[in-house]
Amino acid sequence: MPISIPAADSLHDLFSLKGKVVVVTGASGPRGMGVEAARGCAEMGADVAITYSTRQQGGEKNARQLRETYGVQAKAYKCDISRWEEVEGLVKEVIADFGKIDAFIANAGRTAGSGVLDGTAEDWNDVVQTDLTGAFHCAKAVGAHFKERGTGSLVITASMSGHIANYPQEQTSYNVAKAGCIHLARSLANEWRDFARVNSISPGYIDTGLSDFVPQNIQHMWKDMIPVGRQGKAKELKGAYQPSDKYIIDNRIHNGRGSQSPAAPPRSSSGEAARAGARGPQLAAHPQTAGSPAGPEHPATHQPDALAAGAQQLAVGLLGLEQRAGAVDGWLQRHRQAGRRRLGRARHQGRRRRHPRAAGSIAFVSNTSQCVVLTDSFVAAPNVYFYRADVTSSEDVKAVAAEIRKAHGDPTVLINNAGVGHEGTILDKPEATIRKTFEVNTIAHFVTVKEFLPSMIRRNHGHIVTVASAASFVAVGEMVDYACTKASALAFHEGLTQELRYWHGAKKVRTSIIHPMWVRTPLIKPITDAGSRFRQPIMEPGEVSAAIVKHILSGNSGQVIIPGRVSFYSSLRGLPSWLQEIARGIGSRDLKRIRDKKRIRDQKRIQGHS
Numbered sequence: 118m119p120i121s122i123p124a125a126d127s128l129h130d131l132f133s134l135k136g137k138v139v140v141v142t143g144a145s146g147p148r149g150m151g152v153e154a155a156r157g158c159a160e161m162g163a164d165v166a167i168t169y170s171t172r173q174q175g176g177e178k179n180a181r182q183l184r185e186t187y188g189v190q191a192k193a194y195k196c197d198i199s200r201w202e203e204v205e206g207l208v209k210e211v212i213a214d215f216g217k218i219d220a221f222i223a224n225a226g227r228t229a230g231s232g233v234l235d236g237t238a239e240d241w242n243d244v245v246q247t248d249l250t251g252a253f254h255c256a257k258a259v260g261a262h263f264k265e266r267g268t269g270s271l272v273i274t275a276s277m278s279g280h281i282a283n284y285p286q287e288q289t290s291y292n293v294a295k296a297g298c299i300h301l302a303r304s305l306a307n308e309w310r311d312f313a314r315v316n317s318i319s320p321g322y323i324d325t326g327l328s329d330f331v332p333q334n335i336q337h338m339w340k341d342m343i344p345v346g347r348q349g350k351a352k353e354l355k356g357a358y359q360p361s362d363k364y365i366i367d368n369r370i371h372n373g374r375g376s377q378s379p380a381a382p383p384r385s386s387s388g389e390a391a392r393a394g395a396r397g398p399q400l401a402a403h404p405q406t407a408g409s410p411a412g413p414e415h416p417a418t419h420q421p422d423a424l425a426a427g428a429q430q431l432a433v434g435l436l437g438l439e440q441r442a443g444a445v446d447g448w449l450q451r452h453r454q455a456g457r458r459r460l461g462r463a464r465h466q467g468r469r470r471r472h473p474r475a476a477g478s479i480a481f482v483s484n485t486s487q488c489v490v491l492t493d494s495f496v497a498a499p500n501v502y503f504y505r506a507d508v509t510s511s512e513d514v515k516a517v518a519a520e521i522r523k524a525h526g527d528p529t530v531l532i533n534n535a536g537v538g539h540e541g542t543i544l545d546k547p548e549a550t551i552r553k554t555f556e557v558n559t560i561a562h563f564v565t566v567k568e569f570l571p572s573m574i575r576r577n578h579g580h581i582v583t584v585a586s587a588a589s590f591v592a593v594g595e596m597v598d599y600a601c602t603k604a605s606a607l608a609f610h611e612g613l614t615q616e617l618r619y620w621h622g623a624k625k626v627r628t629s630i631i632h633p634m635w636v637r638t639p640l641i642k643p644i645t646d647a648g649s650r651f652r653q654p655i656m657e658p659g660e661v662s663a664a665i666v667k668h669i670l671s672g673n674s675g676q677v678i679i680p681g682r683v684s685f686y687s688s689l690r691g692l693p694s695w696l697q698e699i700a701r702g703i704g705s706r707d708l709k710r711i712r713d714k715k716r717i718r719d720q721k722r723i724q725g726h727s
Contacts, residue, residue: 135162138215140207142198142255143225143274145169145176148350150274150323151224152179155191158220159183164190166211166218168225170197190215198225198251199243201258208258218262220270223255226294232287241290248294249301256305260313269313275299277319284672285335285578295319322348334576508535508561511568518568527572530669533562534584538599538640540712551598558602562609573626574617580627580669583610587634587678590686593704595712606630614674627674633661634683643715644708653707654680 139158144151144167155165165183169176176193183191192214196207211218226248231240252273263269278288279295302317309315336348502524506517521528537557539550566581573579585606592600610630617623635655637645645655656679664679678684689697 133162134158134219137163137219138166138211138217139163139220139222140166140168140211140218140259141222141224142168142196142251143170144179145172145193147175148324150320151222154222154224154272155179155183156187158222159187159189159191162189163220164215166192166194166215168194168196168198168207170195170225196225198223198254199246201254204251204254204258208262212262217266218259218269220272221255221259222272222274223252224272224274225251226274229288229291233289235287236290244290245294245297248291249297252298252301256301256315260305260309263309263313267312269309271302271305271309271313271315273298273302273315273317275302275317275319277321279319324348324350508565509556511564514564514568527576528569529573529576529578530580530582531565531569532582532584532665533565535561536584536586536602538596540595542595543597546598554598555602558599559605559609562606566613570626574621574623577623577625580629581613582665582669583607583628583630584665585610585630585632587632587683587686589632590689591701591704593701593708595705595708607632610676627672629668629674630676631661631665631668632676632678632686633664634680636661644711646715653704654683656680 141151141155144155146152155167159165167176167180180191180193194207196203198204229244256271275298276295278292279299282292299317302315305315504517507513535557537554583606586603588600589603589607610628614628617626635641635653637655637657664677668677678686689700
């Protein structure tokens, strides 16, 4: 039988709780969501029964203040919601004292202090028994009363942690329990559809005191992930707990993508309130908040090259990604050397047109994020900062690192992408050119990692990404020095991973390596100009940047070979030598044919001008 339509028409009457009795569990704290929910109900005229588990003095004090401030009846009851008999007894006692229960706010809960591996089975059971089974106890105990009366409203405090996996804290038991609360509410909304309404509320980071034990550096990280730059106050949520609405059932309000701040009033009197702190990657160790001073400015005065454009394209690619579970914080660092030609400007321009979405529906607000790029400057979004450095020089990198730390804090993600490549055989190339290839493609990795890795090790948190090449596995003619450096990049990645794990004990500092095939940049223009005559895969810069971004956001270490259809390349060196030679020969013949045609065209052009 459908729930009746309310007789009231005015907003005040619709939200009035005069003559109603509301139970709020977990309302003994001085600044928690429970006591604020109780205050909100009392403000609207409800008599309130609140519960405490161990803080009797706090519960009785809050009940007394409710009576004195709002002139309603209020009483505190002892109840451990993890114990069925206590919840069952609570419902009976409240009905005996107040005559009925019109609404029940199942708010009591606890946080998790460890992950699955670090915690004990008892730790897991304690959290799930309180947060999920406790909500079930409340629902079962009061549900029979609602059914008997033919009316009622149950509100369950869930969490945005039921929708995502929070970062960086490890709280799997809490996340699982709150996800269960969300589905419990959905299921009960269907099961009780003939006599009661059921809703859940999913707050984000709210200053209730339950997280006071969390280290300040992690709490600062939380604030960096919240668009308005602060945790919400419990009083800002009390409107969402109002059980007076006559129609809203299992309504979900989401502002996790920047559409609503934690300070904004809820869009519904009940339902699943949104979490404001759940945005995606944080592109600086300490992003600026709206109105804060910007970091060092680097006006767009230099001619952009393809690498700089590619660096910006990857940066803005990060800024434009949608929110995902387990958001990853960090910043993006890229480099420039004279003569380098990498990810192209055209793709960069395409990404920049998409960037304004970050200020609206994207996982985070762009003006609270920063992206640091080691390159020379050009026109870019205001939240991208440019630093020019010779990445082969430890002194130069150290100096610019000091600038970066002063403006943004220590980086948590380092992408070593700097690279050069030159045409010609071993005999054709000058020694200086070969040395430059090794300095930029190999030595620079050691220089930047020695500068930025120590802070990651201290925090046991960070990500080193090495951009290598398919040439790590297959060496062909006319790019021997390049292939040597990319093979060394693979060795660098593998050795760094072992040192972090066994020498430094920093297992949570991630290491990844990316092996792209040919990428359509000015560096390989003769190849791309050849069109169909070149039979190997050629990718667009956006494909490479998307793969890098996707892997960073996964939060995992690993090796990525792109496009995926050539992932077998990593196994080539395990094949018989004759089969390896066939693979290298195919690549070398293709490359030599294209390069020879280019040289012929160049000679004809020179002769034509002579």
